[in-house]
Amino acid sequence: MTGLVTWARLKSPWLFHFNSASCNNCDIELVDAITPRFDVERFGILVEGSPRHADILVVTGFVNRQAAPRLRRIYEQMSNPKIVIALGSCATSGGIFANSYNAAGPVDRVIPVDVYIPGCPPRPQAIIDGVVKALMKLQSLGGGKK
């Protein structure tokens, strides 16, 4: 039974995308991944509208002070098991905005992060690679957090 469930989780990762003060490039590359050239629906990846429907939270941006409490709330709204991916250099480390007065991030200062995908912006191939690594982590954790 657990084997079936783990298989299902690997084959059907639904993403929710959260933009916490990003310049938009990482978001565009993420959207690019669902377009015909890369087509991640082949892997069962769907970008969902409600955080409650998603398994993977993809965060872009360096998390400014307005975004931080909201990011935490979105994270808590998602149902378990869930995984967090920090997409882009800003989400990973703050990037070029790390010294801003408005920085409350990067992402791992606000919520726990499972996978970091650096790049400014990371190419869609890198994003797919990162999501696959996240899924592998899900598998090795025996089904994700909690």
Added chain:
Amino acid sequence: MDWLYIVKLIVYVVLVGVVAAPNIGLFFTWMHRKLGARMQWRIGPPLYQPWADVVKLLSKETIIPATAHKTTFLVAPPLAVASAVLAIVIMTPFAPPVQVYHISFTGDVIVVLYLLTMPAIAAMIGGSASGNPYASVGVQREMTLIFAYELPFIMAALVPILKVGSLRLADIIGYQLEHGPILFSVSGFLACVVLIMVMQAKLTLPPFDIPDAKTEIVAGPYTEYSGASLALFKLAHAVMLFAVPLFISDLCLGGLIVRSLSDPVTLTLDIVLIVVKLVVLVLIAAFIRFFNPRIRIDQAFGMFWKTATVIAVVALALSFVPLPYF
């Protein structure tokens, strides 16, 4: 009490309702997604995708939001699935002369008509119980949409009923066996057109996916659902993808009937026809879906109350004409 009959009935209900209906529904879900992908120059998901989606959702935690009314929130999804499955069970696939399980009864068409509206109502119940503003707008839209398409739906369904003169699905299918599908008459054709329009709205597919509008109201009535509850809603949607085309097929295309179990030629032909009828309807739904944007609720309302109702009225009027092919 004929215990053997009851046992056979239970086996039939389980086989059709629990085994066949969800799986065929999920298969049609896959067909839609794959077709959509191909039409969009993409590859699309593999065959097992909808099953993986449902199993994954079932394995996730179901969160009940604090603003939700707990019981109603949890009751809505099973209600949706149960109605859709029950509708399929009642729409007897086999009719005279091959009677496998003849559970058709007088008035079963009306029952199916109601049952096919239940999933939308269950979505409304669940959405209202969620306590979320996006869900409220979704519920409002769903209500308006139901209000829009129910009348043309009933009128179009009346056309075969009036032609056959019976409220029993088995009789309607039997009539079509003798006289040919109702589609091959003017009133029947018009009724079928209206039924297809309504099918698109019942399945909340574009251009009528207004209650579900992701870019406007997050996820509509389903916004706060997660885990097993969401899985049941998705399953209900999948089963509806099977139930509504089945209904249209029963009413207008001759139903999924097998004329004889003994003659292999007619048997193969009939099975092929069964598949073709259902698949064609699913294809039509998919084509309309992927080649149209979403329209606004007021425009949808206009379309149903003006265009669809007018065509349905004309179909009804023509069905009274006693000439053949009318």
Added chain:
Amino acid sequence: MPAEKPESRLEKTVELPIGPYHPAYKEPEMFKLYVDGEEIVDAKIRIGYQHRGIEYLAQRMTIQQIVFLVERICGICSTSHPICFCQAVEDAMNLEVPDRARYIRVLIGELERIHSHLLWAGVALHLIGYDTLFMYFWRYREPVCELLEELTGNRQHYAMICPGGVRRDIDLKKMKPKILRVLDEIKEPIAKVGEAVAKDKLVKARMVGVGVLTKQDALKYCTVGPTARGSGLKIDVRVDEPYAAYKEVGVDIKVLSEGDVMAKTLVRVLEVLESIEIIKRCLDAMPNGPIKAEFKEYPVAEGVGKYEAPRGEDIHYVRLQGTTVPYRLKVRAPTYANLPSLVPQLIGESIADAPIIIGSIDPCFSCTERVSVVDVKEGRTLTLTMSEFNEFGRKRKNPLKVK
């Protein structure tokens, strides 16, 4: 025309937040829409969610570093801000950019315009639920992105510009046939699908007559870019105040007068086709020569750069103080000018149309989030807390005068 809002009507209204983190938009913003049923009776726009403190960071970086900083103001108009900033610096330094560099700036700028408009077109159609065309537009955007990668090294964030010229040269012999091939590849499909969008009955039902911005309102709210050009205003920085090589290359401004979402969409599609022509003219006319003008001194001066970004007029103001670090950078992005014009566009419309109306101005909130940070006492380093920062906004200090 803005509707009157009787108090009793507002009482019955439901406040529907769109944002700040709404799946429709890739960026956070907050629109508070007061709805009565499905009709919008009032709209309040609140921005600030993208605020990253760019102007503050700019006061702590050298001019060369700032080019990379402003590039990351926005991912989509990623070369607009560096070119605009460098123009401001060149204006302050009275630096003349060599010819070849000017043409290369035009080339990159127009390629970016194509990719930005195609991106927007896809998103706009996705907003009305027409995913098939969304995929279509993005499919034809891919060759442009790959071309930019071959030309500059990255799909976005090209890092091509520096004060005085461009950082890298383009091997025209190798790249020109490739560029022409890509342009020919996308020209026909875009023209065809533009026509299809203009004629499709259901798309027209969603876009024609929706979100109308009259010419008077467009003037009153000082809109810029395709938003203004869709309402009959013939304004374009490339023609009104030519920069880079636009005087030589020439631009044919596309203007439509209906002012609705369809007009704004078609203006952008026409601009893509026009950009293709501009690039061809630019490639034919590109001269040889140096690509960068050197400068030795950092004067005390101020300069203004203006650029026609895909979304409209972008303005950068820079004040140099004799060192590598500027005294002040101020950015006025096009969406900032266009946002207030949303209010007359939204009022009276249905909530279902709100996303497409908001989308029709092509909002780029990353470009928009600017709040002034002014050093009142010179030489003092300010570490601003949130409350201090808000105080500044409330007091509205005057901009510094030139000494």
